[in-house]
Amino acid sequence: MSAGPTREKVSWTIEAEVLEGVRRRVPRGQVSAYATEALRRQLERDNLDELIGELVDVHGPLDEAAVAAYVRRWQ
Incomplete structure (x- = not known):
């Protein structure tokens, strides 16, 4: 059985408004997982x-014309 990914505890300073927005969206106890996914992306x-x-x-x-056509097609 795999133990899962290794984790490391860190301390970061995050803008208050960003953290407030995260806390409004993410259940308590899930902020680290949310941040991990954002960093992965x-x-x-x-x-x-x-x-x-x-x-x-x-x-x-x-x-540029080909890029614009591609963007229009996928919107």
Whole structure:
């Protein structure tokens, strides 16, 4: 049986209005899990930004018209 992910206790300073918004949305005792998921999503975005940068370096800049068409199609 797996013990699950290793966890580490940290102390961060967060803007009061951000923390208030989280506390309004998240059940008591779930703030850490909520923050973990938010940080995980940010890491995914950062990784995608790096990948896009690498692809642009290899293949050149994105075609803005194609990007706009893609965005319109998925809205």
